[in-house]
Amino acid sequence: MKLFSISLTTAALFALAPLASQAQHSHAGGKPDAHTAPGETHAHVAPHGGVVRSANPYHMELVQHTGELHIYLLADKNASVPSKSLSGTVMVQTTDNKTMTVTLVAGGTDHLVAKLPARTKVRTAIVSLKADGKAINTRFDKLDAGAQGSKAVGAAYECPMKCEGSASSKPGTCPKCGMALVKKA
Template sequence: MKFSLILAAALVATASFSAQAQHRHKPGTAAHGHKAAGETHAHKSPHGGTVRTAGKYHIELVQQANELHVYLLDGKENALPVTKSTGSVMLLSTTNKTSKVVLTPANDHFVAAVPAGTTLRTAIVSLKANGSSLSARFEKLDAAAKAGKAVSAAYACPMNCEGSASDKPGSCPKCGMALVKKS
């Protein structure tokens, strides 16, 4: 009987410790806590979206009108080049319809077009980058949109190029023109 109680206490302590394990970065960088891969990231997101852990990387998802922007981030939350990476997003709508959308590279991130009239509930991002297969699940997207957390595009290309919408100034990923503030 005593042995069973000791064994049970050890199992509970081990489970509690492993659930609070820390994700360590390279020497000289800050460590931060993650409970498991894919969970919400404790740091502020660099582009105003939601950050999830994906192996030694992070994936940030930013919702915009009719599209998703996906950033591959390093341990210091800097966007990594996506030119040699590929990926897709599995979308689940609030009406329980699923669709798979290919991610298109655009400067330092990917863009995925959301089918018109779709209200997203969940997005599962899958990337192949730097020899690694990465994935992250983003849930409750419909609740975030209702709460006003979805980022609206404040800047766009004056030539109305597809995928040029952005929440910050910059240049169009297609034609290179300077983005202009929407009125």
């Protein structure tokens, strides 16, 4: 019965975690980011080659390495927030549906690291950070779906003027110049 209760609690946390990252953020000029929904894979360039998600008022980048997850909290202009001001955990769901919670440790001056058991393949990661006394939570899904690029997965549209931050997974307008986004060649 205790195992069922733990499994039920874990399932509930994974189900509710997307709600933690639903706050919308703004870019230059205070305009809300219209090219991607809050908490989704973000159309910004990933400065460290990982996956970027919105995490109001920041962005968070997760980079997978063998046996480790590197977490970068990104402020304006994708500058990393110093790791000495951060603490947190990451709840990991593996490809074999096991879950574990790992404490993040400083991995340098600009990121935190979660050390994982050998040969762990991560499917989902829910990162919970504390920065300046504020809680910041973000969920990364489908991490086992393929190689991660330096840009967001599914960014098929861009501004014809190549404005920074215009990449999107769906049609719309450029948040900088207002031109209609076009399908990437």
